[in-house]
Amino acid sequence: xxxxxxxxxxxxxxxxxxxxxxxxxxxxxxxxxxxxxxxxxxxxxxxxxxxxxxxxxxxxxxxxxxxxxxxxxxxxxxxxxxxxxxxxxxxxxxxxxxxxxxxxxxxxxxxxxxxxxxxxxxxxxxxxxxxxxxxxxxxxxxxxxxxxxxxxxxxxxxxxxxxxxxxxxxxxxxxxxxxxxxxxxxxxxxxxxxxxxxxxxxxxxxxxxxxxxxxxxxxxxxxxxxxxxxxxxxxxxxxxxxxxxxxxxxxxxxxxxxxxxxxxxxxxxxxxxxxxxxxxxxxxxxxxxxxxxxxxxxxxxxxxxxxxxxxxxxxxxxxxxxxxxxxxxxxxxxxxxxxxxxxxxxxxxxxxxxxxxxxxxxxxxxxxxxxxxxxxxxxxxxxxxxxxxxxxxxxxxxxxxxxxxxxxxxxxxxxxxxxxxxxxxxxxxxxxxxxxxxxxxxxxxxxxxxxxxxxxxxxxxxxxxxxxxxxxxxxxxxxxxxxxxxxxxxxxxxxxxxxxxxxxxxxxxxxxxxxxxxxxxxxxxxxxxxxxxxxxxxxxxxxxxxxxxxxxxxxxxxxxxxxxxxxxxxxxxxxxxxxxxxxx
Amino acid sequence: xxxxxxxxxxxxxxxxxxxxxxxxxxxxxxxxxxxxxxxxxxxxxxxxxxxxxxxxxxxxxxxxxxxxxxxxxxxxxxxxxxxxxxxxxxxxxxxxxxxxxxxxxxxxxxxxxxxxxx
Amino acid sequence: xxxxxxxxxxxxxxxxxxxxxxxxxxxxxxxxxxxxxxxxxxxxxxxxxxxxxxxxxxxxxxxxxxxxxxxxxxxxxxxxxxxxxxxxxxxxxxxxxxxxx
Numbered sequence: 001x002x003x004x005x006x007x008x009x010x011x012x013x014x015x016x017x018x019x020x021x022x023x024x025x026x027x028x029x030x031x032x033x034x035x036x037x038x039x040x041x042x043x044x045x046x047x048x049x050x051x052x053x054x055x056x057x058x059x060x061x062x063x064x065x066x067x068x069x070x071x072x073x074x075x076x077x078x079x080x081x082x083x084x085x086x087x088x089x090x091x092x093x094x095x096x097x098x099x100x101x102x103x104x105x106x107x108x109x110x111x112x113x114x115x116x117x118x119x120x121x122x123x124x125x126x127x128x129x130x131x132x133x134x135x136x137x138x139x140x141x142x143x144x145x146x147x148x149x150x151x152x153x154x155x156x157x158x159x160x161x162x163x164x165x166x167x168x169x170x171x172x173x174x175x176x177x178x179x180x181x182x183x184x185x186x187x188x189x190x191x192x193x194x195x196x197x198x199x200x201x202x203x204x205x206x207x208x209x210x211x212x213x214x215x216x217x218x219x220x221x222x223x224x225x226x227x228x229x230x231x232x233x234x235x236x237x238x239x240x241x242x243x244x245x246x247x248x249x250x251x252x253x254x255x256x257x258x259x260x261x262x263x264x265x266x267x268x269x270x271x272x273x274x275x276x277x278x279x280x281x282x283x284x285x286x287x288x289x290x291x292x293x294x295x296x297x298x299x300x301x302x303x304x305x306x307x308x309x310x311x312x313x314x315x316x317x318x319x320x321x322x323x324x325x326x327x328x329x330x331x332x333x334x335x336x337x338x339x340x341x342x343x344x345x346x347x348x349x350x351x352x353x354x355x356x357x358x359x360x361x362x363x364x365x366x367x368x369x370x371x372x373x374x375x376x377x378x379x380x381x382x383x384x385x386x387x388x389x390x391x392x393x394x395x396x397x398x399x400x401x402x403x404x405x406x407x408x409x410x411x412x413x414x415x416x417x418x419x420x421x422x423x424x425x426x427x428x429x430x431x432x433x434x435x436x437x438x439x440x441x442x443x444x445x446x447x448x449x450x451x452x453x454x455x456x457x458x459x460x461x462x463x464x465x466x467x468x469x470x471x472x473x474x475x476x477x478x479x480x481x482x483x484x485x486x487x488x489x490x491x492x493x494x495x496x497x498x499x500x501x502x503x504x505x506x507x508x509x510x511x512x513x514x515x516x517x518x519x520x521x522x523x524x525x526x527x528x529x530x531x532x533x534x535x536x537x538x539x540x541x542x543x544x545x546x547x548x549x550x551x552x553x554x555x556x557x558x559x560x561x562x563x564x565x566x567x568x569x570x571x572x573x574x575x576x577x578x579x580x581x582x583x584x
Numbered sequence: 585x586x587x588x589x590x591x592x593x594x595x596x597x598x599x600x601x602x603x604x605x606x607x608x609x610x611x612x613x614x615x616x617x618x619x620x621x622x623x624x625x626x627x628x629x630x631x632x633x634x635x636x637x638x639x640x641x642x643x644x645x646x647x648x649x650x651x652x653x654x655x656x657x658x659x660x661x662x663x664x665x666x667x668x669x670x671x672x673x674x675x676x677x678x679x680x681x682x683x684x685x686x687x688x689x690x691x692x693x694x695x696x697x698x699x700x701x702x
Numbered sequence: 703x704x705x706x707x708x709x710x711x712x713x714x715x716x717x718x719x720x721x722x723x724x725x726x727x728x729x730x731x732x733x734x735x736x737x738x739x740x741x742x743x744x745x746x747x748x749x750x751x752x753x754x755x756x757x758x759x760x761x762x763x764x765x766x767x768x769x770x771x772x773x774x775x776x777x778x779x780x781x782x783x784x785x786x787x788x789x790x791x792x793x794x795x796x797x798x799x800x801x802x803x
Contacts, residue, residue, distance in 0.1 A: 033650060122649045284795070306795045310799070
């Protein structure tokens, strides 16, 4: 054989690599020709004289390509082809029919039996080579695709596993707080492991609750990343007694710093005061909140602010809307996902769906949360909810006493000072602008023995401060707060008088000393206002509860009497001294 | 019949090129195989099995064309059609032609091999 | 292309028109539109007359444009919204940041 032929044979072996080829032909001479041809092309040939042999050789030899004579005795080509394709399973083994059939139906039958292509007799060397190369490329491509697909499956599985682990860390930070309280019902259904929706709830140290619902732009992990710092801020500040406006301001500030410019968080902050029967609401970008009154009247709380994470501290408006409520009133909060549920026809549930569900209540006597959930399920039918869907219902519930603070975050185990004194004084305009209670509470919390009593301490300080401010400095009659008309008057007067405060102060003095049995905290609160007649105050002289009175509305005094070891009034009542004892 | 040669020189040259030293083995294989096929054709005709007749003729046709015996191949095509249309009464005449052609092809191949062997 | 840009009559305003869905898939094209809008641009108009849908990532893109155009000093108007689009902008109170007409 001349050199060029040898070279071209080497080339073709290189082009397709030496392959294992199975051939089947009942003509001995034809089979010999084909076998020699293929061997010269550099391939390894398995040859069979009929269908049975072909199938057997396929099992044992596992060839890369099969060349099959269409018409053979003893299990003809079609049957063998079917058997071989079945045996190959997911592996792509090109199967080429060798045939001198030309009728279209015959060729169609070959393809139906699993044939990938045809070769005609007489054998054409160039044709055979070309076909083998072409089909081999196809085979290799299929193999690459399968490998890549398997790789992707594995990577995907790993990612999901990582997300599950991350989720557990996330849950420890962005926990559910007091969402399981009896007056809260909620539903949170993320599509993926991480959701762009958040729902937090925390009781406040002096009673009442804070609820935050949020919807971060995007989905999955990037959206959830913003939730962790927000959770820390919310629960940390709530525990210390900060109010809704302070917390929302801080959350905004945090998000402005950590989120990229095009990411933000639509949110609602709710501050519920069960004592005063009032709600304060801040809505920036979420759908309307619905207040379903026990009288079935409906009141909407639309979004009035830009979402969180957009405006700088100087531009951000934390003003909350104040609404009077009655026990039994229920507030429904929801994220976009509720409005964007779709049914089979692609229609959206929308505001209309919410309104229908909520307006139909008086006839059914249902809880608005159940009514809305039912409405959504009926609307979407078998459809899975398409988006992160978060729904929460808070009931205005009069709670006796103080709620237990959840052990959500790690309590501090730091040691603290045993005997100390601290004086903190607020004057003039700071009186109106700054709420000192969280800071004062923080100072007291430095004492390990007081840490578990933060609720009581906060309540004490809060009562002292609010009375000093409202009755001492601003001289507002507290009985206004307890009537519907007086309520609005009270708060607008408060705002007015706060802006005009001058030559006034409130001073707190703390002294703590350790005792054998625990410790004693002495708190003195003085203000620059007029005093009151404490000598003849009915509550102080008796144990009966009074609803109204000039100063220190009965409830407040009862609370102080219950919590403190002793209360003493000086200077016409503008100076109060309280001893609070704690035991090991 | 058109003046088709008994052996196709061009096809044979190709085959020689592919088979190299094994050319003669190929020819012998073909001749042995074909003798059996002719026998099968006669048997099928005797049994009046037109299906077997057609299939055997088809096979014979294929291998003959491959080996470079076009006239024989054409005759086999005719035989195949006879079998397919089940007109076995025409079979004897065709078979006679095939037999005759096959003899000629056999001699031609034997001459080729003895010449090539040298 | 679902995004078209042209200059206003005064030559100093860049008008960006968006067709169809204004969502995450429009991100790169929108960005290219204002980043390569040319020099001497003093104000922007985002024309939503042919926009059918707006989602939170579109709101994010508007914020990016605002940041690019000078933040608080940016002059950006959003025009010709249909009622659905308008609704989304209203709930988010975006008229506090953009002129919407």
